[in-house]
Amino acid sequence: MTDNIFLGFDFSTQQVKVIGLNENLKVVIDENIKFDTDLPEFGTSGGVNIHNDKVGVTAPTAMWVKALDLLLEKMKSAGFDFSKVVALSGDGQQHGSVYWKSGAREVLKNLQADSSMYEQLKDSFSVNDSPIWMDATTSSQIQTLEKAVGGPMELARLTGSRGYERFTGLQIMKLYQTNKAAYDDTERISLVSSFAASLFFGDYAPIDYSDGSGMNLLDIRTKNWSPACLETCGTSLADKLGVPVPSNTVLGNVSSYLCNKYGFSGDCKVITFTGDNPSSLAGLAPRQGDVIASLGSSDTVFLWLPEATPGMDGHIFVNPLDQNTYMGLVCFKNGSLTRERIMQQCAEGSWDRFNDLLQQTSPGNDGNIGIYFDAREIQPVVMGKFRFDKDDQQFDNFSPAVEVRAVLESQFLARLMYAQACGMKIGPESRVIATGGASANKAILQVISDIFNADVHVIDVPNSACLGGCYRAIYALKPEGTDFEEVVRNLPKPERVCKPTAGNRSVYPAMLERYRLLEGKISTL
């Protein structure tokens, strides 16, 4: 046994995190930098800047660079020995885009160890604020792209999703249409994932098939950019995007900058980064039939699919572990941040108090249903707060205890309803595996268990996206043909933390039908 270490980095919405594993898959380092509190000079809230129109959402690109500088410094101060790292990989929040300006590649390739990456790269972007997955400003571009390829269903068949406002191709089209000078001054467009990989590789890293599936640009069957989509979104776009690659591609050695500044070994390999949800799939190593509920800034529900069956709801991405299979995913914008807002307003800023309030009401909430879309939701495309009593009468306010249960019940009824609409089957053998920040809260997981009528499991490290980066780094160095299962075979199995409460089985099927009707009603208000 050697003391080799594998690192997984997660550039998610609210923070940059790292986990390091030794060859026994034991955690040897776990650190993070939170954008709002560790980098207050960028003025973010929840890691992002919401524009005055409430639908434009961006993050300062250079903030992500500075966060990585701080994280590496923090690891160094903790005495971390970078020379033991044999390979690293990671992920980024999906769909966000980075625009490197002409000449940036030379700067990236020639970073000097006597200064930080932030100081050297802060002026390297043709667009300083990256549009991210919460942005909802591209509805006209959706129409243009869907029309160009023969309609929404044809776009879904080709790229795995009909047009969605946050998808990168539409964001690129908007830049092309509204700021052609910046578009023309862009020599490379990265996803957050390939941008993060570039910082380690010291050169432009390619986009991987899995995260590339979240752009409305990649043909998910041929794994090449769709010429029709590229032509519609901008000029010379293939050159600006580079050639997409399999998610387990070994890019090469870590940059000489990182070797000189932090003592990484010159042989340390950088493995292609992917999206945070695909990376979580790798980190949880689910079995056939498992449904994953990721409760980070967004709530997502996803699973491994043997075949691509794109439809009008949800997304199909190429599987990051096996490019011949797929993953199905549905994403909700009003997840943790909406729960957190209600926790602040109703429960004095304490999750324990939030959980106490939850216990003061019963499943079904006496017929009260509250639907909270603080930000314009992805499905349905609605913004606002809607409260109904058992007779479907609308109210302006609920008591704190009713409000707490209402947000959880409506959120997870919606997760179930849309997951089922895009073909996810929850059977008696199904396990829900929960991950992300809110998976630490067992009271929330019990509501999921009751609504999904399935056992809920967790793994002992809530950050499955980072773990996925570590496992993918290990996997990429194995001989070709090795099964991913070999990497994760000896891991402890996810632990069951909740099972459906017997008496609640009759409550939620009826409530789901009422939720469906009320959601339809508010969509037409």
Ligand SMILES: Nc1ncnc2c1ncn2[C@@H]1O[C@H](COP(=O)(O)OP(=O)(O)O)[C@@H](O)[C@H]1O
């Ligand atoms: N005990 C808890 N109960 C409910 N939610 C929690 C709890 N602890 C953290 N969270 C939520 O987790 C979210 C962050 O999750 P995380 O997976 O780290 O996000 P991201 O990866 O998007 O940056 C926070 O916004 C917070 O609301």
Ligand SMILES: O=C(CO)[C@@H](O)[C@H](O)COP(=O)(O)O
């Ligand atoms: O848009 C999506 C998935 O399609 C989001 O899930 C983002 O990938 C952000 O992830 P988190 O920061 O919430 O993990």
